[in-house]
Amino acid sequence: MNQDKPFQTMAAEFALTGHALIRADAEGPRAPYYVTRWGWVKPIHSLEDAAQLLNQIKGGK
Known part of the structure; x- marks a missing residue:
């Protein structure tokens, strides 16, 4: 399993909201x-x- 996949998925979800998730x-x-x-x-x-x-960001509680 690709260990980077959770980060990549989360980054894509942020991108859909107009934000960027960056790994330092x-x-x-x-x-x-x-x-x-x-x-x-x-x-x-x-x-x-x-x-x-x-x-x-998506409006959840």
Whole structure:
């Protein structure tokens, strides 16, 4: 199984909302992911956190 698939799927879902999910250096001291849109940047610490943010963006509770 492709271990990159969960990230790629999540990135595609963000793209459909006009946002970008970017993977940073997971070994570094910073957050491993970022969500961006029009100069707005939000550090994300896990794909689970990314899924929660995506749900909020889509209008979920």
